[in-house]
Amino acid sequence: MTHLVLAVEAGAPELVSGGFFAQWAGIMLVAPFVAFLLIVFLGKRLKYLGAEFAIGAMALNLVWASILFVQNMSHGIFREENFEIASIGMFDGRALVFELGWVVDGLSIMMYFVVAFVGLLVFIYAVGYMHGDVRVTWFFASLSLFAGSMLILVGSPNLIQLIIGWEGVGLASYLLIGHYWEQKENSSAAMKAFYTNKVADVGLILGAILLGLAIGDFSFAAINEAAANHAEPLEAVAFAGGLLLFFGAMGKSAQFPLHIWLPDAMAGPTPVSALMHAATMVTAGIYLMARTFPVYQDLVGGEAARQWMVPIGVITLFAMGLLALVADDIKKVLAYSTVSQLGYMMTAVAAGGYTAGLFHLFTHAFFKALLFLGAGSVIHAVHSNNMSDMGGLRKEMPRTFWTFVIGSLSLAGIIPLAGFFSKDEILATLDHEGYQAFMWVAIAGAFVTAFYMTRAVALTFFGSYKGHGHPHESPALMTVPLVALAVPSVIAGFLNIPGVEFGGFGNFTTWVGARVVAMGDHHPEAIDWTLAAYGLTAGGLGILIGWLLYGKDAETQLARDRFEIPVLYPLLRQKYYMDHLALGMVGFTKGPAARAVDWVNTYVLDGIVNGVGGGVRLMGRFVYGGLDQRGIDMFFNGVSAGADSAGLALRRLQTGRVQQYAMGFVVGALVLVLAIAVFN
Amino acid sequence: MIVTQFLVIAAALFSLGVYGLLVRRNAVMVLLAVELMLNAVNINLIAFEAVIRSSQAVGQVFSIFVITVAAAEVGIGLAIILMIFRNRQSANVDDFNLMKF
Numbered sequence: 001m002t003h004l005v006l007a008v009e010a011g012a013p014e015l016v017s018g019g020f021f022a023q024w025a026g027i028m029l030v031a032p033f034v035a036f037l038l039i040v041f042l043g044k045r046l047k048y049l050g051a052e053f054a055i056g057a058m059a060l061n062l063v064w065a066s067i068l069f070v071q072n073m074s075h076g077i078f079r080e081e082n083f084e085i086a087s088i089g090m091f092d093g094r095a096l097v098f099e100l101g102w103v104v105d106g107l108s109i110m111m112y113f114v115v116a117f118v119g120l121l122v123f124i125y126a127v128g129y130m131h132g133d134v135r136v137t138w139f140f141a142s143l144s145l146f147a148g149s150m151l152i153l154v155g156s157p158n159l160i161q162l163i164i165g166w167e168g169v170g171l172a173s174y175l176l177i178g179h180y181w182e183q184k185e186n187s188s189a190a191m192k193a194f195y196t197n198k199v200a201d202v203g204l205i206l207g208a209i210l211l212g213l214a215i216g217d218f219s220f221a222a223i224n225e226a227a228a229n230h231a232e233p234l235e236a237v238a239f240a241g242g243l244l245l246f247f248g249a250m251g252k253s254a255q256f257p258l259h260i261w262l263p264d265a266m267a268g269p270t271p272v273s274a275l276m277h278a279a280t281m282v283t284a285g286i287y288l289m290a291r292t293f294p295v296y297q298d299l300v301g302g303e304a305a306r307q308w309m310v311p312i313g314v315i316t317l318f319a320m321g322l323l324a325l326v327a328d329d330i331k332k333v334l335a336y337s338t339v340s341q342l343g344y345m346m347t348a349v350a351a352g353g354y355t356a357g358l359f360h361l362f363t364h365a366f367f368k369a370l371l372f373l374g375a376g377s378v379i380h381a382v383h384s385n386n387m388s389d390m391g392g393l394r395k396e397m398p399r400t401f402w403t404f405v406i407g408s409l410s411l412a413g414i415i416p417l418a419g420f421f422s423k424d425e426i427l428a429t430l431d432h433e434g435y436q437a438f439m440w441v442a443i444a445g446a447f448v449t450a451f452y453m454t455r456a457v458a459l460t461f462f463g464s465y466k467g468h469g470h471p472h473e474s475p476a477l478m479t480v481p482l483v484a485l486a487v488p489s490v491i492a493g494f495l496n497i498p499g500v501e502f503g504g505f506g507n508f509t510t511w512v513g514a515r516v517v518a519m520g521d522h523h524p525e526a527i528d529w530t531l532a533a534y535g536l537t538a539g540g541l542g543i544l545i546g547w548l549l550y551g552k553d554a555e556t557q558l559a560r561d562r563f564e565i566p567v568l569y570p571l572l573r574q575k576y577y578m579d580h581l582a583l584g585m586v587g588f589t590k591g592p593a594a595r596a597v598d599w600v601n602t603y604v605l606d607g608i609v610n611g612v613g614g615g616v617r618l619m620g621r622f623v624y625g626g627l628d629q630r631g632i633d634m635f636f637n638g639v640s641a642g643a644d645s646a647g648l649a650l651r652r653l654q655t656g657r658v659q660q661y662a663m664g665f666v667v668g669a670l671v672l673v674l675a676i677a678v679f680n
Numbered sequence: 681m682i683v684t685q686f687l688v689i690a691a692a693l694f695s696l697g698v699y700g701l702l703v704r705r706n707a708v709m710v711l712l713a714v715e716l717m718l719n720a721v722n723i724n725l726i727a728f729e730a731v732i733r734s735s736q737a738v739g740q741v742f743s744i745f746v747i748t749v750a751a752a753e754v755g756i757g758l759a760i761i762l763m764i765f766r767n768r769q770s771a772n773v774d775d776f777n778l779m780k781f
Binding site (some may be wrong): 096655656657658659662665666 | 778
């Protein structure tokens with residue numbers, strides 16, 4: 001079944017159905033699962049223990065996605081393939097069907113491309129990184145499972161398939177965070193990630209049910225069209241449904257206060273952190289918001305929901321960035337940075353900047369994956385995650401150093417790297433949509449970003465080496481992906497310079513805008529240099545101050561960390577006590593709350609139930625003793641006793657002597673005869 | 681033709697039968713009394729037929745029926761009395777008081 005749904009709003013780009021590659025895009029979704037099975041059954045016999053299949057599937061995907069990406073540049077593609085799997089039932093006179101399939105449009109093509117590009121490079125890198133490690137075959141099997149689930153998620157034409165992919169990536173995340181499960185804290189981190197996401201998933205599922213049942217269709221095309229037409233039933237649930245979907249997104253995309261799982265997820269191998277917990281999986285929440293964007297854009301309830309989403313994004317982007325300032329584990333620095341950048345994306349989408357949020361997602365995927373892989377390269381060399389065991393590595397590891405610096409500068413938003421353009425677009429969106437106060441927080445966040453990245457670079461690559469052994473540059477298998485990621489980290493920003501289009505090919509804005517329903521977000525005509533100057537100044541100041549504090553020599557570097565501003569430092573070291581809060585909530589639920597509920601149950605609820613029961617028992621006793629036993633039974637007993645005594649008296653008549661009966665006959669006959677004689 | 685004398689005879693015979701039925705204690709004698717009553721009825725039937733002279737001889741036919749039924753009745757009745765006698769060594773109807781409460 002194929003539809004080509006035309007754009008329902010004027011001004012939407014003309015869409016074509018794409019050719020062969022759009023029609024069979026489902027092969028991309030299936031390939032990683034085939035790879036998964038092949039790795040599980042055949043992987044151990046091969047030279048690279050199954051990595052061949054994973055890489056092969058991703059290479060196929062990258063080629064396929066690149067072709068679609070190029071096709072989508074000249075003509076916006078929209079194509080959906082749906083296969084009905086089952087009928088769920090009837091709702092309000094309409095049949096609800098469960099369909100699987102794939103959607104090929106600007107948004108999903110962008111995601112296919114990012115997943116395939118970053119995925120392929122991370123897989124290649126992982127061959128070097130995981131060399132000689134435990135369970136390598138299973139590691140690549142899980143990675144393939146993740147890639148497949150992620151593609152199922154981003155290629156989903158409806159909410160139900162999205163949830164399937166969503167849970168699939170959650171499962172893969174759990175498996176990979178707990179890859180080194182022999183250590184308790186790793187398996188605990190995996191559990192923490194799974195539980196936290198499960199809490200959020202409840203919101204996603206409820207939101208999906210609410211929106212889907214409102215219009216009797218779970219497909220995004222139908223929901224978005226209904227939203228664009230301001231359909232009444234959808235409007236009625238838009239606020240609650242929008243917030244519930246957002247709650248789901250808060251879990252996967254690590255928004256405050258459900259971010260607590262992401263820093264601990266760094267217990268997994270570094271390639272996992274790069275691919276899943278930085279570049280792709282955690283952006284699923286942003287993707288969901290973008291996929292259902294018309295619900296938030298065109299409906300009054302969705303607009304209202306967004307007013308709750310923006311502050312959460314802003315809190316996430318600023319407060320989580322601060323945490324990166326005090327972390328010693330280099331992966332934790334990057335993890336908090338990721339949470340902070342996800343806050344930027346969420347803020348942008350929530351403020352109405354569809355393109356801005358997605359563009360930051362796009363650029364961030366490259367430079368954050370680069371940073372994580374660079375950190376992995378360093379960790380591989382020094383056998384420690386702690387920056388207090390590093391230092392002075394720029395000489396020993398030049399390729400890692402330079403690519404890491406490029407990633408850091410891009411993340412810090414220094415012109416002309418990718419991060420500058422995407423962050424600037426978010427600032428422009430906040431400014432245009434009237435969130436000036438939040439815009440200043442975002443600029444402050446840019447300062448914090450630059451500051452912690454400078455600190456990380458200084459502690460890792462400058463000063464003198466503080467660890468053990470002699471670190472050396474990683475093998476080419478690991479450095480080539482770094483270089484390959486450094487390229488888009490530099491140039492990806494040029495894809496969406498406001499006002500600049502590539503001839504007839506448009507730019508990133510038009511590419512991701514190729515959707516059923518046109519996105520009504522704001523696109524500036526040219527770069528607002530005032531805003532850009534603010535952002536650049538914040539970033540530059542961050543780098544400068546960071547360099548002054550940490551750039552000098554190794555001995556004082558650590559002393560700087562002991563700056564220890566009272567109140568703030570312990571607050572940050574303890575991660576705002578969010579873990580304590582979460583544990584406290586669980587403990588409170590298990591302890592006092594459970595006891596209180598038990599008390600209420602025992603004394604209040606049981607009292608009521610017992611009281612009602614006792615009342616009923618008294619009533620029953622009255623009905624039984626008074627009415628039944630005394631009243632009704634007495635009547636029936638009387639009747640039967642009367643019959644009994646009458647029978648006892650009358651049975652004397654039945655003597656068994658036939659002649660007495662005959663006498664009765666005769667006497668009776670005589671009486672009759674006499675009566676007839678007399679009365680005639 | 682005068683039917684009165686026949687009716688008087690039949691009534692006397694019937695009364696004798698009733699008397700015997702009620703008073704006799706020997707079961708065989710009770711059966712004989714029943715036969716008397718039946719034959720009183722037969723006399724009546726024949727007498728009225730003689731007066732009416734119906735074309736199909738209804739009175740004679742009915743009396744033949746009654747005689748037949750009486751014969752059958754005596755046959756069954758004697759058989760029952762014989763069985764009771766064998767069990768109880770008595771033909772006295774006062775001993776036949778099984779059929780009571």
